[in-house]
Amino acid sequence: MNIALVAMSGIRACDTELLRLGLTLPGFVERSKTVASLPSLGLLTLAGMTPSRHTVTYIEVPDLAQMGSLPTGFDLVAISTYSAQVGEAYELAGQYRAAGIRTVIGGPHVTARPEEAARYCDAVVVGEGETFWPLVLEDAEGGRLQQCYQAPHDTFDMSDAPVPAFELLDISKYNRLTVQTSRGCPHHCEFCASSVVLTGRYKQKPVAKVLHEIDRIQAIWEHPFIEFADDNTFVNHAYWRELLPALRGRHLRWFAETDLSVADDPRLLELMRETGCAQVLVGLESPSVIGLGGLELRNDWKRRKFPQYKEAIRAIQSHGITVNGCFVLGLDGHTTGVFDEVMAFVRDTGLYEVQITVQTPFPGTPLYERLERNGRLIEPTNWKTCTLFDVNFRPQMMSVDELRQGFRKLAVELYSEEFTSWRRGNFKTWLREHRRSGVSRTSEVPS
Numbered sequence: 001m002n003i004a005l006v007a008m009s010g011i012r013a014c015d016t017e018l019l020r021l022g023l024t025l026p027g028f029v030e031r032s033k034t035v036a037s038l039p040s041l042g043l044l045t046l047a048g049m050t051p052s053r054h055t056v057t058y059i060e061v062p063d064l065a066q067m068g069s070l071p072t073g074f075d076l077v078a079i080s081t082y083s084a085q086v087g088e089a090y091e092l093a094g095q096y097r098a099a100g101i102r103t104v105i106g107g108p109h110v111t112a113r114p115e116e117a118a119r120y121c122d123a124v125v126v127g128e129g130e131t132f133w134p135l136v137l138e139d140a141e142g143g144r145l146q147q148c149y150q151a152p153h154d155t156f157d158m159s160d161a162p163v164p165a166f167e168l169l170d171i172s173k174y175n176r177l178t179v180q181t182s183r184g185c186p187h188h189c190e191f192c193a194s195s196v197v198l199t200g201r202y203k204q205k206p207v208a209k210v211l212h213e214i215d216r217i218q219a220i221w222e223h224p225f226i227e228f229a230d231d232n233t234f235v236n237h238a239y240w241r242e243l244l245p246a247l248r249g250r251h252l253r254w255f256a257e258t259d260l261s262v263a264d265d266p267r268l269l270e271l272m273r274e275t276g277c278a279q280v281l282v283g284l285e286s287p288s289v290i291g292l293g294g295l296e297l298r299n300d301w302k303r304r305k306f307p308q309y310k311e312a313i314r315a316i317q318s319h320g321i322t323v324n325g326c327f328v329l330g331l332d333g334h335t336t337g338v339f340d341e342v343m344a345f346v347r348d349t350g351l352y353e354v355q356i357t358v359q360t361p362f363p364g365t366p367l368y369e370r371l372e373r374n375g376r377l378i379e380p381t382n383w384k385t386c387t388l389f390d391v392n393f394r395p396q397m398m399s400v401d402e403l404r405q406g407f408r409k410l411a412v413e414l415y416s417e418e419f420t421s422w423r424r425g426n427f428k429t430w431l432r433e434h435r436r437s438g439v440s441r442t443s444e445v446p447s
């Protein structure tokens with residue numbers, strides 16, 4: 001068969017005022033440019049397990065309206081999307097179906113809403129694609145595509161993970177590539193829409209497989225920048241103490257998403273730095289203990305960790321690894337004071353980079369279900385607003401407009417040229433001082 005793998009891609013926000021501001025904010029734009037150029041690891045993974053008798057074409061659709069005519073001549077079009085672009089994905093499927101081409105769709109959104117997706121596509125795959133992709137291909141070839149492919153429980157073992165077909169990419173278009181070492185996360189935060197919605201348990205890919213993937217990347221890009229696309233990379237320190245030494249001498253630069261437990265392991269931090277770790281993205285979630293209680297469904301790890309936040313950030317940054325601290329605004333308990341608290345927290349801790357997002361009830365998350373039960377969703381199926389930048393629920397302690405305005409104002413302050421260069425300069429000065437004397441000093445903060 002001639003198969004198209006279509007990734008709905010790019011970065012989305014509906015708040016036009018925020019978009020207007022975003023265009024002028026260096027920190028905001030830099031980060032979104034960096035992430036916007038990531039390919040779909042989900043589709044590359046499926047390509048990697050597609051038998052060679054089929055022909056595979058990888059296509060990215062950042063904006064369907066701008067696309068003009070669609071590439072055609074396929075026997076099967078496989079679409080991957082997250083919630084924000086699912087409307088465009090359905091429209092695209094409709095266009096292919098009208099041309100007599102069969103469509104199959106997968107990803108976390110349709111995993112949460114398979115009945116919805118089945119109205120627009122010939123077949124829907126629920127959960128991890130590896131489980132059903134070989135069967136989907138067989139059924140499509142035999143002209144008996146089923147409407148829904150769904151395993152009764154989580155059956156996919158990461159030791160069977162195929163190597164993603166990175167060689168399909170025009171590598172000149174990307175400034176980093178993703179590698180996944182694990183799925184799931186022990187914290188089970190109420191709002192989390194990452195791979196915890198695909199798999200209930202925490203599972204890891206064998207170290208040898210990860211190294212093999214990196215070899216494949218290095219075959220097309222000698223010194224790549226790798227983003228470990230895990231929900232929480234350093235849950236298992238022993239695994240990373242085994243993997244990282246094998247990255248020595250490869251001249252990689254890399255980035256990972258983690259919780260703060262990494263700060264308690266100086267040997268691991270040393271290994272990370274030695275092997276090219278540039279930055280870790282950490283879900284701090286709240287600038288105060290307010291909002292953290294009850295956030296995790298299994299324990300209150302982050303609330304208990306909060307008193308050590310500052311010390312932990314400094315421990316990581318003292319190794320020359322920058323921390324991108326992420327805050328979710330609009331958590332229950334957050335008042336309009338939270339925006340100033342974020343600014344104060346960043347000044348006080350010397351965070352190098354900051355990411356702010358609006359709490360977002362994604363379908364399939366416990367947060368979505370709770371807010372729906374409590375009548376707090378503004379437009380429950382307006383998936384376009386699931387961007388992390390748009391307010392689509394009623395906050396507990398402020399109005400929708402207060403959250404929206406407070407978020408915009410905070411974005412302007414945080415990502416202003418002046419504050420961005422202060423954050424960066426302060427990190428460098430602090431690190432130099434720290435290395436010289438072990439003493440930390442904060443340079444003058446812009447008012």
Ligand code: B12
Nearest residue numbers: 008011012035040042080082083084085106107125128129
């Ligand atoms: C890399 C990344 C991106 C990249 C690449 C996206 C892409 N096209 O793959 C970029 C930067 C472009 C991006 C954009 C956005 N992202 Co993003 N991103 C991630 C990140 C960090 C890793 C995703 C990943 O690679 N996972 C690993 C792969 C293997 O998993 P997967 O894609 O889910 O695929 C598996 C299954 O879902 C399934 N599958 C997927 N597609 C298909 C298709 C078929 C046919 C089949 C059979 C199976 C199948 O099989 C795959 C293998 O098991 C996650 C956070 C995280 N740590 O996970 C956020 C995340 C996925 N992003 C998120 C969001 C919100 C966005 C944006 C809306 C942000 C914005 N404001 O624009 C856009 C969405 C664009 C869109 N298409 O709708 C949310 C999605 C939640 C949701 N339900 O919508 C996440 C979970 C982050 C979060 N904070 O909640 N993102």
